[in-house]
Amino acid sequence: MIEHVPLLAMEGIDKQFSGVPALVGASLSIDPGEVHALVGQNGAGKSTLIKILTGAYRKDAGMISFTGKSVEFTSPEAAQRGGISTIYQEINLIPFRSVTENIFLGRALKRYGLLNWSKMNEEAEALLRRFDVKIDVRQPLFAYNTAIQQMVSIARAVSFQAKLVIMDEPTSSLADHEVEVLNGVIRQLRGDGFSVVFVSHKLDELYAVCDRVTVMRDGRSVATARMADISKLELVATMLGRDLQTVKREGQTAFHGAGHASDRTLIVAEGLRVGTRVKDASLSVRAGEIAGLAGLLGSGRTEVARLIFGADQPDAGTITFDGKPVAFRQPIDAIAMGVGFCSEDRKVEGIVPDMSVRENLTLAILPRLARSGIIDEARQSEIVDDFVAKLGIKTTGPEQKIRELSGGNQQKVLLARWLCMNPKLLILDEPTRGIDVGGKADIQALIRALADSGLGVLMISSELEEVIEGSDRVFVLRDGRTVAELPRSAVSELAVMTAMAQGEATADGRVG
Amino acid sequence: MNFAMQLLRSQGVLVVLLLLILFGALRYDHFLGQFNILSFLRYNAMFALIALGMCFVIMTGGIDLSVGSTAAMSSVIAAYVSPYGLLPGLVAGAAAGLAVGVLNAILITRLNILPFIATLAGMLAASGTGLLLAHNESIGVSYDSGFTDIGQGDVLGFPIPAWLAILAYLLGSLALNYLPFGRNVLAVGGGEDAARLMGLPVDRVKFTVYALSGLMAGLAGVQLAAQFGAGQPTEGVGWELFSIASVVVGGTLLTGGVGSVGATLSGVLLLGLVFNILNFENGMGLVSLRAHWQSILRGAFLLIVVIIQSRLALRVRRNA
Structure with missing residues (x-):
C-alpha cells in the first residue's frame, strides 16, 4: 500500500533559539495517504518541527521536500498555498464570524467583483456534509461546540486543496464521542488521498487512527515505526x-532516602472530573x-492539581482535607x-520579576504581616533572612531583584x-x-527535607527519575x-511506564 | 438565535433613534421642520464621516485618537487652498488627512507601536501642525472660488455634506459586506493571530483602515472649513471620543471583530439628536438644561451599550 515516494521529506533539520538547540538533525517522512503520528515529551521539538514546516519559523539547516520538490515556506500563508x-x-x-x-476567509468566491455569499454558503454546507456535519453555516462559529469548530477547521483545510493536513493535539478538548467523529473524519481524509500528521499524547487515539509514528526526543527524531509494529x-x-x-532486566530498583510518612492522611481526592481533561x-x-503524580503530557496532571487547590471547580468528585x-x-x-x-510556569504564574527577593518571598503572607494595613517590616525582614539562610538562597541581599537570580534560587x-x-x-x-x-539536586533535597519535617507534598513531574526516586508513592x-497507585515497594520505571502506556501496573502495583 | 441577537442589537440603536425622533416631534414645534432636519444633517455629516473611518479601525480591534486634530489641521490646509477652487481645496484637505492616517499606519504596522500610542502621537502632531500653519488663528476661506459649496451647497434640495456622507456609508457598507477587504477587517479584529495563521494580509488590512480613517478625518476637515467659512485649528477637540462613542453605540465591539456600518450611522445620529433635543428643550424656556447634560446623556447611552457588549463577549468566551 505505502508508496515509496514520500509526500513530505524533512531531513537534517537544525534549529537554535538564541544558541539553545531546539532541533538537531530532526527528520520526518510522510507517505501519500497516510496518517502519521508525531509524538514526544514536552520540549522534544515537535512543535518547532511543525512550525518550520509551516513557515512560522525558519530552519538553520536541513532540507524539506514536498511533492518531490524542495520547498521552504516563509509564512503559514505560503504553506497553505503550497x-x-x-x-x-x-x-x-474567528469565533464571531460565520x-x-x-472556511472561505482568504479565498473568497466572487461574482461581478463582489462576494458571492449564496455560493459560499452552499459550498460550505456541501463541504461539511462530507463529514456528516449538518449545521446552519450562516451562524457565527461560537454558536457551535469545539468538535464542530474542529470540523470547520478541517473543512477549511480541505477547501484549500491541502495535500497534507497537520493536526496539533486536535482531541485535547474533545469529549469521547466527539473523538470518535473526528477519527471517522480522519479516516475519510485518508481514504480521499490526503495525508495527515497527527500530534497527540493520547496513545489509544494514535493506535486507533494512525498508520505510522515518529518519536521525537531532545530535538531529534529517535524512531519511526509502523503502529502495528510498536507496543x-x-x-x-x-x-x-x-x-x-534494560529497564526490564533491572526490574525494580531500590531508591535512597526512605520516607517517614505518618499514617495521618492529609488530603484525599476521589473521582474528580472536570471538562474533558480530567475524567476520574x-x-x-x-x-x-512525597506523593508523585506521573503521566504523559496532557494526561491531566496540572488540571488535577488546580482542582485540589481550588483554582478550578470539579464537575464531580470529592476532596477531603484533614478528615473533613x-x-x-x-x-x-x-x-x-x-x-x-x-x-509549573514559574515566570508567568510565580515570580514578579521586578520585585525584590524580599517582596516576592512575602507576597502571600503580607496580610498576616500587616497590622491595620501597615506592614510590620521588622517581622518581614526576620522572615526573609530566616528563609534565605534556611533554604540557602543565593542572593546578594533581600533587595536584589528576583529576575537576577538563577532559576533554582x-x-x-x-x-x-x-x-x-x-x-x-x-x-x-x-x-x-x-x-x-546543581540547582535541581538542591531543590530535590529541600523537598525531601520538607517532607521529613512533616509536610505533605504532592509533586508533579515529567521526569521519570524525579518521580520515581523522589516519591514515596506514585499515582x-x-x-x-488515575490508572495506578504504586506504593514505594512497587515503584519502578517499568511499572510507571506501563501504567502510562496501558493503564496497568506490574506486579505489586494496584490498578485503579 | 445569535444572529437574532445581533440584529436586535443593531436594530436596538435604530429603535432608540426612532423613539427619540418621535419624542422630539411630539414635544417640539419645528422639530421635524425642514430647517431643523437639513441643518442637523449638514452639521452631523462631518461626524458621520469621521465615525465611518473610526468604525473600520475599531472593527480591526484598534483605535484612532488623531481624527479630531487631523480634521482641524485639514480644515486649515483646505482654507489656505480654497482660493484655487473647490476641487483643489477638497483634495488638499483630504490629502492632509490621508497623510496623517498613513503616518499612523506606518507607526502601527511597521514599527509595531500600539494604536493608542501611535495615534496619540498623531493627534498631538496634527494639532501642533494645524496651529503652526494657522498661527493660532482661524483662516478664512475664499467665498469666491466656490469652495464653500461643498459645505453649504445643496443638490436636489438636500445638503451636499449629507449626500457625501450617504455615499461614503453606502461604499463603506458595500466594502464591509461584499468585498474581501471588509471581511478581512472583521477577521483581524476577531482574532489577529488566527487571521495571520489563515494567511490573511493582516498588516495590509491594518494599514488600510488607519489610512482610511485619516482620509475621512481630512474630508471632515474640509467640511468644517466649508460649512463655517474658516479653517479652525482649535476645533476638533473631543471629536475622536465622540466618534468612538458613536461607533460603540452602533454596536461595534470595542475589542473588534463585530461591527456594522449602518448601525454606526445610527449611532452618530442618535448622539447628535441628544444635542439637538437639548437645544429645543432650552428653546422652550421651561427648564434651562446646561450643555453639560448632553455629555451626561451621551455617556449614559454609551455605558448601556458597553454593558450589553461585555455580556456578549462573556458568552462567546464561555463557548470558545
Whole structure:
C-alpha cells in the first residue's frame, strides 16, 4: 500500500533559539495517504518541527521536500498555498464570524467583483456534509461546540486543496464521542488521498487512527515505526528515552532516602472530573510523604492539581482535607486551610520579576504581616533572612531583584513564599523544570527535607527519575484517569511506564 | 438565535433613534421642520464621516485618537487652498488627512507601536501642525472660488455634506459586506493571530483602515472649513471620543471583530439628536438644561451599550 515516494521529506533539520538547540538533525517522512503520528515529551521539538514546516519559523539547516520538490515556506500563508494546512491546538478560527466565512476567509468566491455569499454558503454546507456535519453555516462559529469548530477547521483545510493536513493535539478538548467523529473524519481524509500528521499524547487515539509514528526526543527524531509494529510500552519508553530491555532486566530498583510518612492522611481526592481533561482522578497525600503524580503530557496532571487547590471547580468528585470534606471555591480558601501551590510556569504564574527577593518571598503572607494595613517590616525582614539562610538562597541581599537570580534560587524563593505560611500540604508542579543540574539536586533535597519535617507534598513531574526516586508513592494519570497507585515497594520505571502506556501496573502495583 | 441577537442589537440603536425622533416631534414645534432636519444633517455629516473611518479601525480591534486634530489641521490646509477652487481645496484637505492616517499606519504596522500610542502621537502632531500653519488663528476661506459649496451647497434640495456622507456609508457598507477587504477587517479584529495563521494580509488590512480613517478625518476637515467659512485649528477637540462613542453605540465591539456600518450611522445620529433635543428643550424656556447634560446623556447611552457588549463577549468566551 505505502508508496515509496514520500509526500513530505524533512531531513537534517537544525534549529537554535538564541544558541539553545531546539532541533538537531530532526527528520520526518510522510507517505501519500497516510496518517502519521508525531509524538514526544514536552520540549522534544515537535512543535518547532511543525512550525518550520509551516513557515512560522525558519530552519538553520536541513532540507524539506514536498511533492518531490524542495520547498521552504516563509509564512503559514505560503504553506497553505503550497498544500499544507495546519489545524492548531487552540482552534485558530474567528469565533464571531460565520462558519462560511471561517472556511472561505482568504479565498473568497466572487461574482461581478463582489462576494458571492449564496455560493459560499452552499459550498460550505456541501463541504461539511462530507463529514456528516449538518449545521446552519450562516451562524457565527461560537454558536457551535469545539468538535464542530474542529470540523470547520478541517473543512477549511480541505477547501484549500491541502495535500497534507497537520493536526496539533486536535482531541485535547474533545469529549469521547466527539473523538470518535473526528477519527471517522480522519479516516475519510485518508481514504480521499490526503495525508495527515497527527500530534497527540493520547496513545489509544494514535493506535486507533494512525498508520505510522515518529518519536521525537531532545530535538531529534529517535524512531519511526509502523503502529502495528510498536507496543504502547515501547512507544512510551522511546519517548522517555529508556531502553526497554534494560529497564526490564533491572526490574525494580531500590531508591535512597526512605520516607517517614505518618499514617495521618492529609488530603484525599476521589473521582474528580472536570471538562474533558480530567475524567476520574483520585489520589491521596499523607503528612510527611512525597506523593508523585506521573503521566504523559496532557494526561491531566496540572488540571488535577488546580482542582485540589481550588483554582478550578470539579464537575464531580470529592476532596477531603484533614478528615473533613472541603470544597475550595478559590485558591484563597485552600491557602487558608494550609495548602500551597507552586505552579509549573514559574515566570508567568510565580515570580514578579521586578520585585525584590524580599517582596516576592512575602507576597502571600503580607496580610498576616500587616497590622491595620501597615506592614510590620521588622517581622518581614526576620522572615526573609530566616528563609534565605534556611533554604540557602543565593542572593546578594533581600533587595536584589528576583529576575537576577538563577532559576533554582527563584524556585527556592517561591517555595519560601509558601513555607512561611506554615502549610500542611504543598503542591509542586514541575518543581525543577528549567533549573540546572546543581540547582535541581538542591531543590530535590529541600523537598525531601520538607517532607521529613512533616509536610505533605504532592509533586508533579515529567521526569521519570524525579518521580520515581523522589516519591514515596506514585499515582499515575492516563487520559484524565488515575490508572495506578504504586506504593514505594512497587515503584519502578517499568511499572510507571506501563501504567502510562496501558493503564496497568506490574506486579505489586494496584490498578485503579 | 445569535444572529437574532445581533440584529436586535443593531436594530436596538435604530429603535432608540426612532423613539427619540418621535419624542422630539411630539414635544417640539419645528422639530421635524425642514430647517431643523437639513441643518442637523449638514452639521452631523462631518461626524458621520469621521465615525465611518473610526468604525473600520475599531472593527480591526484598534483605535484612532488623531481624527479630531487631523480634521482641524485639514480644515486649515483646505482654507489656505480654497482660493484655487473647490476641487483643489477638497483634495488638499483630504490629502492632509490621508497623510496623517498613513503616518499612523506606518507607526502601527511597521514599527509595531500600539494604536493608542501611535495615534496619540498623531493627534498631538496634527494639532501642533494645524496651529503652526494657522498661527493660532482661524483662516478664512475664499467665498469666491466656490469652495464653500461643498459645505453649504445643496443638490436636489438636500445638503451636499449629507449626500457625501450617504455615499461614503453606502461604499463603506458595500466594502464591509461584499468585498474581501471588509471581511478581512472583521477577521483581524476577531482574532489577529488566527487571521495571520489563515494567511490573511493582516498588516495590509491594518494599514488600510488607519489610512482610511485619516482620509475621512481630512474630508471632515474640509467640511468644517466649508460649512463655517474658516479653517479652525482649535476645533476638533473631543471629536475622536465622540466618534468612538458613536461607533460603540452602533454596536461595534470595542475589542473588534463585530461591527456594522449602518448601525454606526445610527449611532452618530442618535448622539447628535441628544444635542439637538437639548437645544429645543432650552428653546422652550421651561427648564434651562446646561450643555453639560448632553455629555451626561451621551455617556449614559454609551455605558448601556458597553454593558450589553461585555455580556456578549462573556458568552462567546464561555463557548470558545
